[in-house]
Each structure stands twice: as structure tokens, then as C-alpha cells.
Amino acid sequence: METLERKSEFYQALIEKNSEYEGIFYVGVKTTGVFCRPTCPARKPKFENCEFYQTAKEALLASFRPCKRCRPLSHPNQVSEVVARLVEAVELNPEKRWKDYHFREMEVDESTARRQFKKRFGMTFVEYARSRRMGIAMKQLRCGEAVIDAQLAAGYESSSGFRDAFSRIMGAPPALADNKNMFKAAWIDTKLGPMIAIADEKALWLLEFVDRRGLEREVEKLRTKTKSAVIPGSNSILQSVEKELQEYFDGKRTEFKTPIRLIGSDFQKSVWQKLRVIPYGETKSYFDIASSLGKPTAFRAVALANGANQLAIIIPCHRVIRLNGNLGGYGGGISRKQWMLEFEKKNK
Known part of the structure; x- marks a missing residue:
């Protein structure tokens, strides 16, 4: 998210537990999978194990979970009791899909929760819970778990957390999408880790390693600019690039012939x-x-x-x-x- 100089500044603030940076950034620790406030009392990670984010939502989407020591989303001096209770409830069951009756069971007014979350974190409670689920799903995707691979190949038939997260990232389900503006997304395993390829019937539009930071934003940019939906699947273009990537990593290919399309200035x-x-x-x-x-x-x-x-x-x-x-x-x-x-x- 930031330049090396800015990241160095944030890291120094983290080491010093500088309270002036509260609300300015959150730090995701790659070795533990948690994200913290600048003043977290926990042992400080190495610089290379830190990822810095401007908002809690960015940290959640990057698959980090809130630190239990500094409680970046529920510190008693910063948020109300309602927000603190709801954040704790999400952490007890992060894959839960919240319905109206869940708020009634907790004796929490849904509109109050929405308003207080929006004011404190810039997103509603439902958006927070969804971001948490999405982060977990993307982490599974990046780890290359076999079940995720199977779900990606099967499309929307699964009712798992991955289906929910992937469909929200990639776009409308097939029944709601315009077939004239439909992209297919495929999972491709390589020697350097899994990649996501997105293509229509004529060309390849995106090819990225799945653990690249900002992948979700790249997909959203593609969807917005082309006014298209992106769904799991396969076509001749995706089959072509998968074959060529295999040949590249086998040392048998030096250039690619799969048709491509470029989005940019x-x-x-x-x-x-x-x-x-x-x-x-x-x-x-x-x-x-x-x-x-x-x-x-x-x-x-x-x-x-x-x-x-x-x-x-x-x-x-x-x-x-x-x-x-x-x-x-x-x-x-x-x-x-x-x-x-x-x-x-x-x-x-």
C-alpha cells in the first residue's frame, strides 16, 4: 500500500508504540496471521514480516484476523459495547452469515450496529462480517487447499464460505449475469505457486499469482471497466495459457502465443x-x-x-x-x- 519510506516510518511507529499513529495504519503480521494497532503490546515482528494497511477492511480482505491482545476493532476506549460484542461474536464464528434473527438473539438493534460500525470503521457490520469471511476464503485459496480447487472447478454448486467470497469478488452468479459479458476464471498450479487466469472466449485478460496483494482490486477493476461478471470455469483460452505455462516452467517455451487483451492508458x-x-x-x-x-x-x-x-x-x-x-x-x-x-x- 505504501512506499518503502512510508512503511519504514510505520514500522518505527510500531516499535515505539507511538499513539499518534492510532487510526493511521494497521499492521498485518505474516508469521501469525493477525493484524494490530500501532500500540499493540505484543512482541514486535521483523520488518519483512509486516504488511501495512490504511483501513481495517483492507487487513481483513488480506486474510488477517484481529489481534486478541490489542483488539484493533474492539478496544474499550475506542468503540461502544455493541461494536465490541459483535466483533467478538464474529471471531467466535467467522464464517457465519448474519441474518436479522441473529441480532435479535443478541438483543442488538441492527440499525444501531450498522450506524456505529460505519462511523468507526467506514463499513457496516454486515460488510465487516463479509470481509472477514472473504479474507478466510482468500487465505484458503492462496494456500492451495484441495477443497478450494474442487470448488473453483465446480463453480457455484458449493455452499461453502469460498463460494460466498469468490462470487462476491468475481461478480454475479451465472443466472444473473449477461452472457454477452462473461469472463471465466481458472485456477492454475505452477512451480512458483498457484495463479488465477481470467479470460473471455477470445483473449486472456488477467494472470496473477493468487497471493499477490491487491488481487481483489485488480479483479474489481477488470469487472468495472468491462462491465462483466467473472465466474469460475474454463474455455479454450484458459486451457491454452495453462498448457503454455506448463511448457514455460518445464523450460520448453520462451514466448507465449495465447491471445491477450490489455487494460490501461x-x-x-x-x-x-x-x-x-x-x-x-x-x-x-x-x-x-x-x-x-x-x-x-x-x-x-x-x-x-x-x-x-x-x-x-x-x-x-x-x-x-x-x-x-x-x-x-x-x-x-x-x-x-x-x-x-x-x-x-x-x-x-
Whole structure:
């Protein structure tokens, strides 16, 4: 969510338990799976194990659960008794789908809960509970559990938490969707971890590692711009890219032939076209790409366009490094970037 400098600032505030940052950020700890307030009394994690979020909803969608020590969503000095009780109830059964009678059983007024959650957290209680379920489902997806794979292949027949989360992320169920604007999403296992591919009948629109932060926003962007629904399934395009990815990771393919479609500005598209011609096994710097576009001072803009690429591996943004030889960033993780560069160099 933030630059390295900003993340460093937040981490220092976390170490110092600086109360001035309360409400400014939440920290997700990858080793424990919880997210905390800046002043949490728990032992501090290493910098590399921290993910920082501006809102609690972002942390929930990233599959983190509220810390039981600092209670980021129910601290007695910050929220009402109603909010605290409801948050605790969700944590006791995070996959529960809340109905009207559940509020009556707790003797809680539903409109009061909605208003107080909205005022404190920027989302209603129902949105909070849904985000918690969605975060759990996405975590299962990222872990590649066999049951999730089966549910993805089966579509909407399952009544599990994954069905609820995936359908809300991807769009309307088939019965409600316009068949003229329908995308299919498939789960593809690779040597570097599972990926999600989204395509219509003519081209591939998105290919990302499922643990990439912000994947949900990328899918939402695709849905909004194309005014389409995205549902689990398969088609010839998805079968093609799965086959080509297998060949790539077997060292038998150096370029991809599956048709693709790009969503972005004219500048972004021009950068992505330059990325596509970087030879297999070689690298270019952000400065090199900017210079080839006739804009040598636009290397930062090139870096941003590089990071906005929604077709991992096929548009080889992993082949772009810094001018000094450092790897730079990569949405799928630096370790994956380094692996692919070494793998391609070896198999060139």
C-alpha cells in the first residue's frame, strides 16, 4: 500500500508504540496471521514480516484476523459495547452469515450496529462480517487447499464460505449475469505457486499469482471497466495459457502465443509492448525502457506501469530491473522474480 519510506516510518511507529499513529495504519503480521494497532503490546515482528494497511477492511480482505491482545476493532476506549460484542461474536464464528434473527438473539438493534460500525470503521457490520469471511476464503485459496480447487472447478454448486467470497469478488452468479459479458476464471498450479487466469472466449485478460496483494482490486477493476461478471470455469483460452505455462516452467517455451487483451492508458500499453520484446533470459532497466520510448526521464512512470501489469510472466515485467543491477520490485514477490530470471538465464 505504501512506499518503502512510508512503511519504514510505520514500522518505527510500531516499535515505539507511538499513539499518534492510532487510526493511521494497521499492521498485518505474516508469521501469525493477525493484524494490530500501532500500540499493540505484543512482541514486535521483523520488518519483512509486516504488511501495512490504511483501513481495517483492507487487513481483513488480506486474510488477517484481529489481534486478541490489542483488539484493533474492539478496544474499550475506542468503540461502544455493541461494536465490541459483535466483533467478538464474529471471531467466535467467522464464517457465519448474519441474518436479522441473529441480532435479535443478541438483543442488538441492527440499525444501531450498522450506524456505529460505519462511523468507526467506514463499513457496516454486515460488510465487516463479509470481509472477514472473504479474507478466510482468500487465505484458503492462496494456500492451495484441495477443497478450494474442487470448488473453483465446480463453480457455484458449493455452499461453502469460498463460494460466498469468490462470487462476491468475481461478480454475479451465472443466472444473473449477461452472457454477452462473461469472463471465466481458472485456477492454475505452477512451480512458483498457484495463479488465477481470467479470460473471455477470445483473449486472456488477467494472470496473477493468487497471493499477490491487491488481487481483489485488480479483479474489481477488470469487472468495472468491462462491465462483466467473472465466474469460475474454463474455455479454450484458459486451457491454452495453462498448457503454455506448463511448457514455460518445464523450460520448453520462451514466448507465449495465447491471445491477450490489455487494460490501461496509452502510456502503460506502450510500456507493456516494450516488455514483450525483451528477449528470454535477458533483462532491461527501467531507464532502458523509458529511453526506448523516447522519454529517458520517465523511468519512474515506467516503473509504475511495470507494476500495473496484469498479465504476469506473459508480459515479462520480471525482466525489468534497476539501472544499478538491483532487482527492484515485483508484485508476485522478489523471490519469484529472482527465480524466473535465473531459470530463464539457465535455459536460454
